[in-house]
Amino acid sequence: MLPEFELLMPRTLPEALEMLAERAPDGMPIAGGTNVIPDLRGGRYRPACLVNVAELPELGGIRQEDGMLVIGGGVTMAEVLEDPLVAQWVPVVREAARTLGSPLVRNRATVAGNLANASPAADMAPPLLVLDAEVELASREGTRRVPLKDFFLGVRRTVRQPHELITAIRIPLPPTNARARFFKVALRKADAIAVINGAVRVDLGDDGFCQTARIALGAVAPTPIRAWEAERTLEGQSLTPEVIAQAARLAAEATRTIDDLRGSAAYRRHVTEVMVRRALEEELWSPNSLP
Amino acid sequence: MEPKLITLNVNGRTHQVALKPNVTLLRALRDLGYTDVKNGCEKGDCGACAVLLNGRAVNSCLVLAWQADGAEITTAAGLGTVDRPHPIQEALADSGGVQCGFCIPGIVISAKALLDRNPNPTEEEIREAISGNLCRCTGYTLIVEGIRRIIESENQ
Numbered sequence: 001m002l003p004e005f006e007l008l009m010p011r012t013l014p015e016a017l018e019m020l021a022e023r024a025p026d027g028m029p030i031a032g033g034t035n036v037i038p039d040l041r042g043g044r045y046r047p048a049c050l051v052n053v054a055e056l057p058e059l060g061g062i063r064q065e066d067g068m069l070v071i072g073g074g075v076t077m078a079e080v081l082e083d084p085l086v087a088q089w090v091p092v093v094r095e096a097a098r099t100l101g102s103p104l105v106r107n108r109a110t111v112a113g114n115l116a117n118a119s120p121a122a123d124m125a126p127p128l129l130v131l132d133a134e135v136e137l138a139s140r141e142g143t144r145r146v147p148l149k150d151f152f153l154g155v156r157r158t159v160r161q162p163h164e165l166i167t168a169i170r171i172p173l174p175p176t177n178a179r180a181r182f183f184k185v186a187l188r189k190a191d192a193i194a195v196i197n198g199a200v201r202v203d204l205g206d207d208g209f210c211q212t213a214r215i216a217l218g219a220v221a222p223t224p225i226r227a228w229e230a231e232r233t234l235e236g237q238s239l240t241p242e243v244i245a246q247a248a249r250l251a252a253e254a255t256r257t258i259d260d261l262r263g264s265a266a267y268r269r270h271v272t273e274v275m276v277r278r279a280l281e282e283e284l285w286s287p288n289s290l291p
Numbered sequence: 292m293e294p295k296l297i298t299l300n301v302n303g304r305t306h307q308v309a310l311k312p313n314v315t316l317l318r319a320l321r322d323l324g325y326t327d328v329k330n331g332c333e334k335g336d337c338g339a340c341a342v343l344l345n346g347r348a349v350n351s352c353l354v355l356a357w358q359a360d361g362a363e364i365t366t367a368a369g370l371g372t373v374d375r376p377h378p379i380q381e382a383l384a385d386s387g388g389v390q391c392g393f394c395i396p397g398i399v400i401s402a403k404a405l406l407d408r409n410p411n412p413t414e415e416e417i418r419e420a421i422s423g424n425l426c427r428c429t430g431y432t433l434i435v436e437g438i439r440r441i442i443e444s445e446n447q
Contacts, residue, residue, distance in 0.1 A: 004292050007312030007357055033353045037315070038334035050312075054358055078347065102423020103401065104338050107347040108354070190422030191336065 002040050006049040013058035013138070017165060019051050021140040025162035029053045031074060032108030034101065035117045059112075059167060062086060069171040073136075077106035077114075089173055092127040092180035092199055099123055099184050102191040112166035115151065118158045118223065119193075125152070125224035126199035127182050128169060129216035136168040137161075145170065152223035178203045178212070179283045183275045187262060194219045195263040196272055198251075200279040202234065210234045215247070215276060220255035220268055227251040230276070239280065248277035297360040301325060302369025308356075316342070316359045317351040320366065327368040327396045331425075338424035341397035342366050348404035350423070367396035370403060378441050379403060386437030390428035397424045402438050411442060 008027070010016035020027050028047040030036045031054045039045060053059065059074030062083045069089050071080070077097045080086050086094050100123040101109060114124040115135060125148070134145045137160055148169075151158050160166065174180070180201035186192035196219045203212040213234035215227040230250035237243045252273035257265040294309040299319065306323055317340045320328045331339035333352045340351045343365040371377030376384070379402045389395050398421055405412055405420035412420065417438050418431070426434060 002313040002315065004311075004313055006292065007355065009357060030355070033355065033358070034335055034350075037353045037355075041333060052355070052358060101335070102338065103404070103420055104341055104348055104350045104423035105335055105353075107344075107349050190419065 002037070003046055005040075005047060008049060008051045010051065010053070010056065013056050013167065016051055016053055016056060017138060017140045017163075020165060021163045023049045023051070027051050027162065029116070029165055031110045031113050032076060034105050034109040035113060053165060064173070067173050069173060071111055071169040071171070073110070073112040073165065073167045073169075075111055077101070077109050077111065078103070080111060081106065090127070090131060090171055092130070092182050092201070093124070093171075095182040096123045096127045096197075096199070105191070111169055115148070115169070116158065116160060116166055118152055118156045120155060120222055120224065121194040121197065121219035122224060123184065123194060123197055123218070126197055126216040126218050127180065128171065129224060129226060130180055130199045130201035130214035131171045131174060132214075133169055133171045135166055136170055137164040138167040139164045143167070149226055155222045175203055177205070181279045181283060183279050185271050185275065193262065196220055196268050196275065198272070198275060198279070200276060200283065202239070202280065202283050208238055210237055210239055215251050217251065217255060217272060220257050220272055222256070225254060227254040227276075229254060244277055244280045247280065248273045251276040295357065297357060299323070299356070299359060299364060300362065301364045302366060310356045312355065312357055314356045315352050316354040316356050316364070319356040320351060320364070325366050325368065328366050329393055329396055331393070336425070337394070338397040338401065339394055341400040341424065343400060343404060346407070348400050367399040370399060378444070379406070379438070382441045382444075383434065383437040386433050386440055388429060388434040388437040394424055394426040398426070398434060406441070410445070414439065
Protein backbone atom coordinates (compact mmCIF):
# COMPACT_ATOMS: atom_id res chain seq x y z
CA MET A 1 0.00 0.00 0.00
CA LEU A 2 1.25 3.46 -0.84
CA PRO A 3 1.36 6.12 1.88
CA GLU A 4 -1.34 8.78 1.74
CA PHE A 5 -0.79 11.91 -0.34
CA GLU A 6 -2.78 14.56 -2.08
CA LEU A 7 -2.71 14.29 -5.89
CA LEU A 8 -3.20 17.37 -8.05
CA MET A 9 -4.14 16.88 -11.70
CA PRO A 10 -3.34 20.04 -13.69
CA ARG A 11 -4.45 20.13 -17.35
CA THR A 12 -1.98 22.75 -18.57
CA LEU A 13 1.61 23.77 -17.84
CA PRO A 14 0.69 27.18 -16.31
CA GLU A 15 -1.75 25.39 -14.01
CA ALA A 16 0.95 22.87 -13.00
CA LEU A 17 3.49 25.64 -12.28
CA GLU A 18 0.89 27.49 -10.20
CA MET A 19 0.25 24.36 -8.13
CA LEU A 20 3.96 23.66 -7.64
CA ALA A 21 4.49 27.27 -6.51
CA GLU A 22 1.58 27.18 -4.08
CA ARG A 23 2.61 23.84 -2.59
CA ALA A 24 6.39 24.37 -2.50
CA PRO A 25 8.32 22.77 -0.92
CA ASP A 26 5.78 19.97 -0.37
CA GLY A 27 4.63 19.34 -3.94
CA MET A 28 6.49 16.77 -5.99
CA PRO A 29 6.05 16.30 -9.74
CA ILE A 30 5.16 12.80 -10.92
CA ALA A 31 5.15 11.76 -14.59
CA GLY A 32 5.83 8.12 -15.50
CA GLY A 33 6.16 7.23 -11.83
CA THR A 34 8.86 4.62 -12.47
CA ASN A 35 11.08 6.16 -9.79
CA VAL A 36 8.55 8.06 -7.69
CA ILE A 37 6.21 5.15 -6.96
CA PRO A 38 8.90 2.64 -5.87
CA ASP A 39 10.46 5.40 -3.74
CA LEU A 40 7.12 6.20 -2.09
CA ARG A 41 6.58 2.53 -1.43
CA GLY A 42 10.10 2.13 -0.07
CA GLY A 43 9.70 5.14 2.22
CA ARG A 44 12.56 7.08 0.66
CA TYR A 45 10.40 10.20 0.82
CA ARG A 46 6.86 11.11 1.85
CA PRO A 47 5.65 14.17 -0.04
CA ALA A 48 2.38 15.61 1.21
CA CYS A 49 1.38 16.33 -2.35
CA LEU A 50 2.10 14.99 -5.84
CA VAL A 51 1.48 17.04 -8.97
CA ASN A 52 0.74 14.86 -12.02
CA VAL A 53 2.65 16.26 -15.00
CA ALA A 54 2.28 13.19 -17.25
CA GLU A 55 0.77 14.13 -20.59
CA LEU A 56 0.75 17.90 -20.10
CA PRO A 57 0.29 19.02 -23.73
CA GLU A 58 3.10 21.61 -23.57
CA LEU A 59 5.68 18.97 -22.55
CA GLY A 60 5.19 16.56 -25.45
CA GLY A 61 7.20 16.08 -28.60
CA ILE A 62 10.73 16.30 -29.92
CA ARG A 63 11.54 19.15 -32.28
CA GLN A 64 14.42 20.84 -34.04
CA GLU A 65 14.68 24.61 -33.62
CA ASP A 66 17.45 27.21 -33.89
CA GLY A 67 20.27 24.70 -34.07
CA MET A 68 18.95 22.71 -31.12
CA LEU A 69 17.17 19.40 -30.67
CA VAL A 70 14.53 19.99 -28.02
CA ILE A 71 13.17 16.99 -26.11
CA GLY A 72 9.98 17.94 -24.29
CA GLY A 73 9.85 17.38 -20.54
CA GLY A 74 7.12 14.76 -20.91
CA VAL A 75 8.83 12.66 -23.59
CA THR A 76 9.24 8.99 -22.69
CA MET A 77 12.16 6.70 -23.46
CA ALA A 78 9.92 4.80 -25.90
CA GLU A 79 9.22 8.04 -27.77
CA VAL A 80 12.96 8.81 -27.90
CA LEU A 81 13.57 5.36 -29.40
CA GLU A 82 10.92 5.92 -32.10
CA ASP A 83 11.94 9.46 -33.02
CA PRO A 84 13.62 10.08 -36.41
CA LEU A 85 15.31 13.33 -35.30
CA VAL A 86 16.99 11.56 -32.38
CA ALA A 87 18.13 8.76 -34.70
CA GLN A 88 19.49 11.29 -37.19
CA TRP A 89 21.21 13.77 -34.88
CA VAL A 90 22.00 12.11 -31.57
CA PRO A 91 21.97 8.30 -31.89
CA VAL A 92 24.07 8.14 -28.71
CA VAL A 93 20.94 9.23 -26.80
CA ARG A 94 19.07 6.39 -28.44
CA GLU A 95 21.77 3.88 -27.48
CA ALA A 96 21.40 4.89 -23.84
CA ALA A 97 17.58 4.92 -23.87
CA ARG A 98 17.61 1.37 -25.24
CA THR A 99 19.39 0.11 -22.14
CA LEU A 100 17.23 1.86 -19.56
CA GLY A 101 14.88 -0.47 -17.68
CA SER A 102 12.65 -2.66 -19.83
CA PRO A 103 10.08 -1.89 -22.55
CA LEU A 104 7.42 -1.77 -19.82
CA VAL A 105 9.42 0.91 -17.98
CA ARG A 106 10.45 2.79 -21.14
CA ASN A 107 6.79 3.28 -22.08
CA ARG A 108 6.36 5.41 -18.92
CA ALA A 109 9.79 6.72 -17.85
CA THR A 110 10.66 10.20 -19.11
CA VAL A 111 14.06 11.65 -20.00
CA ALA A 112 13.34 14.61 -17.71
CA GLY A 113 12.45 12.28 -14.85
CA ASN A 114 15.67 10.32 -15.29
CA LEU A 115 17.63 13.57 -14.84
CA ALA A 116 15.41 15.00 -12.07
CA ASN A 117 15.75 11.80 -10.05
CA ALA A 118 19.53 12.40 -10.10
CA SER A 119 20.64 8.84 -9.53
CA PRO A 120 24.43 8.64 -9.98
CA ALA A 121 23.66 5.78 -12.41
CA ALA A 122 21.10 7.70 -14.51
CA ASP A 123 21.55 6.24 -18.00
CA MET A 124 20.53 9.41 -19.84
CA ALA A 125 23.09 11.62 -18.11
CA PRO A 126 26.35 10.55 -19.84
CA PRO A 127 25.12 10.92 -23.43
CA LEU A 128 23.47 14.26 -22.67
CA LEU A 129 26.63 15.46 -20.90
CA VAL A 130 28.87 14.70 -23.87
CA LEU A 131 26.42 16.57 -26.11
CA ASP A 132 26.57 19.70 -23.88
CA ALA A 133 22.82 19.50 -23.25
CA GLU A 134 21.01 22.00 -21.08
CA VAL A 135 18.01 21.57 -18.81
CA GLU A 136 15.11 24.01 -19.16
CA LEU A 137 13.47 24.73 -15.81
CA ALA A 138 10.18 26.60 -15.66
CA SER A 139 8.38 28.15 -12.74
CA ARG A 140 5.57 30.66 -12.26
CA GLU A 141 8.27 33.36 -12.34
CA GLY A 142 9.78 32.34 -15.66
CA THR A 143 12.19 29.99 -17.37
CA ARG A 144 15.90 29.39 -16.91
CA ARG A 145 18.37 27.10 -18.63
CA VAL A 146 21.08 25.21 -16.77
CA PRO A 147 23.92 23.34 -18.49
CA LEU A 148 23.55 19.69 -17.53
CA LYS A 149 27.14 19.72 -16.21
CA ASP A 150 25.95 22.18 -13.52
CA PHE A 151 22.60 20.48 -12.85
CA PHE A 152 23.55 17.69 -10.45
CA LEU A 153 24.57 18.60 -6.89
CA GLY A 154 24.80 15.22 -5.21
CA VAL A 155 23.08 11.87 -4.86
CA ARG A 156 19.43 12.62 -5.72
CA ARG A 157 20.06 16.36 -5.45
CA THR A 158 19.89 18.88 -8.29
CA VAL A 159 19.61 22.64 -8.75
CA ARG A 160 15.89 22.25 -9.49
CA GLN A 161 13.90 24.17 -6.88
CA PRO A 162 10.70 22.55 -5.53
CA HIS A 163 8.53 25.03 -7.44
CA GLU A 164 10.33 24.34 -10.73
CA LEU A 165 9.59 21.77 -13.42
CA ILE A 166 11.85 20.43 -16.18
CA THR A 167 10.03 21.51 -19.33
CA ALA A 168 12.66 20.47 -21.89
CA ILE A 169 16.12 19.09 -22.50
CA ARG A 170 17.92 21.13 -25.14
CA ILE A 171 20.76 19.60 -27.15
CA PRO A 172 22.92 21.68 -29.52
CA LEU A 173 22.95 19.84 -32.86
CA PRO A 174 26.40 18.24 -32.96
CA PRO A 175 28.75 19.07 -35.84
CA THR A 176 28.82 16.52 -38.64
CA ASN A 177 32.29 15.29 -37.61
CA ALA A 178 31.16 14.46 -34.06
CA ARG A 179 31.23 10.79 -33.09
CA ALA A 180 29.78 9.59 -29.81
CA ARG A 181 29.26 6.28 -28.09
CA PHE A 182 27.45 5.08 -24.97
CA PHE A 183 28.58 2.16 -22.83
CA LYS A 184 27.08 0.39 -19.86
CA VAL A 185 28.21 -2.47 -17.66
CA ALA A 186 25.38 -4.13 -15.73
CA LEU A 187 24.69 -7.44 -14.01
CA ARG A 188 22.22 -8.52 -16.69
CA LYS A 189 21.66 -7.50 -20.29
CA ALA A 190 18.29 -5.84 -19.75
CA ASP A 191 16.26 -4.25 -16.99
CA ALA A 192 19.38 -3.55 -14.93
CA ILE A 193 20.87 -0.57 -13.16
CA ALA A 194 24.37 0.30 -14.35
CA VAL A 195 27.42 -0.90 -12.43
CA ILE A 196 29.05 1.85 -14.45
CA ASN A 197 27.92 3.70 -17.56
CA GLY A 198 29.38 6.43 -19.69
CA ALA A 199 29.69 8.13 -23.02
CA VAL A 200 32.58 9.44 -25.09
CA ARG A 201 32.52 11.96 -27.90
CA VAL A 202 35.30 12.91 -30.26
CA ASP A 203 35.12 15.53 -33.03
CA LEU A 204 38.01 14.83 -35.42
CA GLY A 205 39.25 17.48 -37.81
CA ASP A 206 40.12 16.77 -41.46
CA ASP A 207 43.75 16.63 -40.37
CA GLY A 208 42.91 13.70 -38.08
CA PHE A 209 43.52 15.69 -34.91
CA CYS A 210 40.93 15.77 -32.15
CA GLN A 211 39.14 19.14 -32.01
CA THR A 212 36.68 18.44 -29.21
CA ALA A 213 36.55 15.59 -26.70
CA ARG A 214 33.96 14.76 -24.07
CA ILE A 215 33.96 11.91 -21.60
CA ALA A 216 31.09 11.50 -19.13
CA LEU A 217 30.80 8.75 -16.54
CA GLY A 218 28.01 7.45 -14.33
CA ALA A 219 27.76 5.35 -11.15
CA VAL A 220 31.36 6.19 -10.27
CA ALA A 221 30.77 9.30 -8.10
CA PRO A 222 27.89 10.94 -6.19
CA THR A 223 26.72 12.48 -9.48
CA PRO A 224 27.33 11.74 -13.15
CA ILE A 225 30.67 13.41 -13.92
CA ARG A 226 32.83 14.71 -16.75
CA ALA A 227 36.42 13.43 -16.91
CA TRP A 228 37.93 16.83 -17.59
CA GLU A 229 41.62 15.88 -17.45
CA ALA A 230 41.04 12.97 -19.80
CA GLU A 231 39.24 15.26 -22.26
CA ARG A 232 42.14 17.73 -22.23
CA THR A 233 44.57 14.90 -22.95
CA LEU A 234 42.70 14.12 -26.17
CA GLU A 235 42.00 17.61 -27.50
CA GLY A 236 44.47 18.90 -30.08
CA GLN A 237 46.12 15.48 -30.32
CA SER A 238 46.36 12.74 -32.86
CA LEU A 239 44.58 9.88 -31.12
CA THR A 240 47.33 7.29 -30.99
CA PRO A 241 46.94 4.18 -28.83
CA GLU A 242 49.21 5.85 -26.26
CA VAL A 243 47.07 9.01 -26.06
CA ILE A 244 43.92 6.94 -25.76
CA ALA A 245 45.42 4.77 -23.02
CA GLN A 246 46.47 7.86 -21.10
CA ALA A 247 42.98 9.38 -21.41
CA ALA A 248 41.42 6.15 -20.17
CA ARG A 249 43.76 6.13 -17.15
CA LEU A 250 42.85 9.74 -16.35
CA ALA A 251 39.15 8.94 -16.71
CA ALA A 252 39.54 6.17 -14.11
CA GLU A 253 41.39 8.62 -11.85
CA ALA A 254 38.47 11.06 -12.08
CA THR A 255 36.15 8.54 -10.41
CA ARG A 256 35.24 8.39 -6.74
CA THR A 257 33.87 4.88 -6.70
CA ILE A 258 32.22 3.07 -3.83
CA ASP A 259 31.48 -0.56 -2.97
CA ASP A 260 27.84 -1.56 -3.23
CA LEU A 261 25.75 -4.60 -4.08
CA ARG A 262 26.41 -4.15 -7.79
CA GLY A 263 30.18 -3.95 -7.69
CA SER A 264 33.27 -3.00 -5.73
CA ALA A 265 34.99 0.36 -5.90
CA ALA A 266 38.09 -1.25 -7.39
CA TYR A 267 36.12 -3.10 -10.06
CA ARG A 268 34.26 0.05 -11.06
CA ARG A 269 37.50 1.96 -11.42
CA HIS A 270 39.14 -0.78 -13.45
CA VAL A 271 36.19 -1.32 -15.76
CA THR A 272 35.86 2.45 -16.32
CA GLU A 273 39.37 2.55 -17.73
CA VAL A 274 38.72 -0.46 -19.96
CA MET A 275 35.38 0.83 -21.26
CA VAL A 276 36.65 4.35 -21.99
CA ARG A 277 39.63 2.95 -23.85
CA ARG A 278 37.49 0.59 -25.91
CA ALA A 279 34.91 3.27 -26.70
CA LEU A 280 37.62 5.64 -27.95
CA GLU A 281 39.31 2.92 -29.99
CA GLU A 282 36.02 1.88 -31.57
CA GLU A 283 35.32 5.43 -32.64
CA LEU A 284 38.58 5.71 -34.48
CA TRP A 285 38.37 2.34 -36.12
CA SER A 286 34.87 2.79 -37.48
CA PRO A 287 34.99 6.04 -39.44
CA ASN A 288 31.44 5.53 -40.65
CA SER A 289 29.97 5.24 -37.18
CA LEU A 290 27.24 7.76 -36.55
CA PRO A 291 27.41 10.34 -33.79
CA MET B 292 -7.19 12.20 0.40
CA GLU B 293 -10.80 12.31 -0.76
CA PRO B 294 -11.84 9.63 -3.23
CA LYS B 295 -12.64 10.83 -6.74
CA LEU B 296 -14.94 9.25 -9.29
CA ILE B 297 -12.89 8.11 -12.29
CA THR B 298 -13.62 6.11 -15.42
CA LEU B 299 -11.65 3.00 -16.31
CA ASN B 300 -12.32 1.37 -19.69
CA VAL B 301 -11.14 -2.21 -19.25
CA ASN B 302 -11.38 -4.88 -21.94
CA GLY B 303 -14.26 -2.99 -23.57
CA ARG B 304 -16.22 -2.46 -20.34
CA THR B 305 -16.60 0.92 -18.68
CA HIS B 306 -16.30 1.20 -14.90
CA GLN B 307 -17.00 4.26 -12.79
CA VAL B 308 -15.17 3.91 -9.50
CA ALA B 309 -14.46 6.20 -6.57
CA LEU B 310 -10.79 5.87 -5.68
CA LYS B 311 -8.32 7.61 -3.39
CA PRO B 312 -5.25 9.15 -5.07
CA ASN B 313 -2.80 6.60 -3.65
CA VAL B 314 -4.50 3.62 -5.35
CA THR B 315 -2.43 2.16 -8.17
CA LEU B 316 -3.96 0.98 -11.43
CA LEU B 317 -2.90 -2.55 -10.41
CA ARG B 318 -4.91 -2.37 -7.17
CA ALA B 319 -7.91 -0.80 -8.90
CA LEU B 320 -7.97 -3.52 -11.59
CA ARG B 321 -7.70 -6.39 -9.13
CA ASP B 322 -10.41 -4.88 -6.94
CA LEU B 323 -12.65 -4.73 -10.01
CA GLY B 324 -12.09 -8.47 -10.49
CA TYR B 325 -9.37 -8.40 -13.15
CA THR B 326 -7.24 -10.85 -11.18
CA ASP B 327 -5.38 -11.95 -14.31
CA VAL B 328 -3.31 -8.83 -13.62
CA LYS B 329 -0.84 -10.25 -11.10
CA ASN B 330 0.56 -8.45 -8.09
CA GLY B 331 4.29 -9.27 -8.05
CA CYS B 332 7.11 -6.97 -6.99
CA GLU B 333 5.12 -3.70 -6.94
CA LYS B 334 8.15 -1.75 -8.16
CA GLY B 335 8.32 -2.32 -11.89
CA ASP B 336 10.89 -5.10 -11.90
CA CYS B 337 8.82 -8.22 -12.63
CA GLY B 338 6.21 -7.30 -15.26
CA ALA B 339 3.53 -9.59 -13.79
CA CYS B 340 1.10 -6.65 -13.62
CA ALA B 341 1.59 -5.55 -17.24
CA VAL B 342 -1.44 -4.20 -19.11
CA LEU B 343 -1.91 -2.23 -22.31
CA LEU B 344 -2.60 1.41 -21.47
CA ASN B 345 -3.82 3.19 -24.61
CA GLY B 346 -2.00 0.52 -26.62
CA ARG B 347 1.32 0.67 -24.78
CA ALA B 348 2.49 -2.08 -22.43
CA VAL B 349 3.15 -0.71 -18.93
CA ASN B 350 3.57 -1.96 -15.37
CA SER B 351 0.20 -1.17 -13.78
CA CYS B 352 1.86 -1.06 -10.33
CA LEU B 353 3.67 2.13 -11.43
CA VAL B 354 0.57 3.94 -12.70
CA LEU B 355 -1.73 5.79 -10.32
CA ALA B 356 -5.34 4.94 -11.08
CA TRP B 357 -6.16 8.65 -11.44
CA GLN B 358 -3.52 8.86 -14.18
CA ALA B 359 -5.50 6.23 -16.13
CA ASP B 360 -8.81 8.11 -15.84
CA GLY B 361 -10.54 7.76 -19.21
CA ALA B 362 -7.82 5.55 -20.72
CA GLU B 363 -8.32 2.32 -22.65
CA ILE B 364 -6.92 -0.61 -20.67
CA THR B 365 -6.47 -4.15 -21.94
CA THR B 366 -5.51 -7.06 -19.71
CA ALA B 367 -4.45 -10.52 -20.85
CA ALA B 368 -7.95 -11.84 -20.19
CA GLY B 369 -9.28 -9.14 -22.49
CA LEU B 370 -7.36 -10.65 -25.40
CA GLY B 371 -8.87 -14.10 -25.11
CA THR B 372 -10.47 -16.64 -22.79
CA VAL B 373 -9.94 -20.33 -22.05
CA ASP B 374 -12.66 -21.17 -24.57
CA ARG B 375 -11.54 -18.66 -27.17
CA PRO B 376 -7.84 -18.03 -26.58
CA HIS B 377 -5.85 -15.39 -28.41
CA PRO B 378 -3.20 -16.92 -30.74
CA ILE B 379 -0.50 -15.72 -28.34
CA GLN B 380 -2.15 -17.52 -25.42
CA GLU B 381 -2.67 -20.65 -27.48
CA ALA B 382 0.92 -20.67 -28.69
CA LEU B 383 2.33 -20.26 -25.17
CA ALA B 384 0.18 -23.12 -23.91
CA ASP B 385 1.01 -25.39 -26.84
CA SER B 386 4.75 -24.72 -26.65
CA GLY B 387 4.95 -25.71 -22.98
CA GLY B 388 6.04 -22.19 -22.12
CA VAL B 389 3.62 -22.07 -19.20
CA GLN B 390 4.62 -23.71 -15.95
CA CYS B 391 3.37 -22.03 -12.77
CA GLY B 392 1.73 -19.40 -14.98
CA PHE B 393 2.17 -16.39 -12.72
CA CYS B 394 4.24 -14.40 -15.24
CA ILE B 395 2.17 -15.42 -18.26
CA PRO B 396 -0.48 -12.65 -18.30
CA GLY B 397 2.35 -10.10 -18.34
CA ILE B 398 4.24 -12.03 -21.02
CA VAL B 399 1.08 -12.16 -23.16
CA ILE B 400 0.74 -8.37 -22.88
CA SER B 401 4.39 -7.74 -23.78
CA ALA B 402 4.14 -10.14 -26.73
CA LYS B 403 0.94 -8.43 -27.93
CA ALA B 404 2.60 -5.00 -27.73
CA LEU B 405 5.58 -6.34 -29.69
CA LEU B 406 3.54 -8.00 -32.46
CA ASP B 407 1.25 -4.97 -32.81
CA ARG B 408 4.29 -2.85 -33.74
CA ASN B 409 6.52 -5.45 -35.32
CA PRO B 410 4.71 -8.44 -36.85
CA ASN B 411 7.94 -10.21 -37.78
CA PRO B 412 10.41 -9.82 -34.90
CA THR B 413 13.78 -11.56 -34.63
CA GLU B 414 14.56 -13.79 -31.65
CA GLU B 415 16.59 -10.93 -30.16
CA GLU B 416 13.62 -8.58 -30.51
CA ILE B 417 11.35 -11.13 -28.83
CA ARG B 418 13.80 -11.48 -25.93
CA GLU B 419 14.09 -7.72 -25.59
CA ALA B 420 10.30 -7.32 -25.65
CA ILE B 421 9.86 -9.68 -22.69
CA SER B 422 12.98 -8.47 -20.85
CA GLY B 423 10.80 -6.73 -18.26
CA ASN B 424 8.86 -9.92 -17.49
CA LEU B 425 10.50 -12.22 -14.99
CA CYS B 426 9.81 -15.95 -15.23
CA ARG B 427 11.38 -18.07 -12.52
CA CYS B 428 10.23 -21.46 -13.89
CA THR B 429 11.15 -21.88 -17.51
CA GLY B 430 14.38 -20.12 -18.37
CA TYR B 431 12.39 -18.42 -21.16
CA THR B 432 13.36 -20.90 -23.90
CA LEU B 433 9.86 -22.31 -24.44
CA ILE B 434 8.25 -18.88 -23.96
CA VAL B 435 10.37 -17.46 -26.79
CA GLU B 436 9.63 -20.61 -28.79
CA GLY B 437 5.91 -20.06 -28.26
CA ILE B 438 6.05 -16.48 -29.50
CA ARG B 439 8.07 -17.60 -32.52
CA ARG B 440 5.39 -20.17 -33.36
CA ILE B 441 2.77 -17.45 -33.68
CA ILE B 442 4.92 -15.60 -36.17
CA GLU B 443 5.62 -18.76 -38.16
CA SER B 444 1.96 -19.80 -38.25
CA GLU B 445 0.87 -16.32 -39.32
CA ASN B 446 3.48 -16.24 -42.06
CA GLN B 447 2.16 -19.43 -43.63
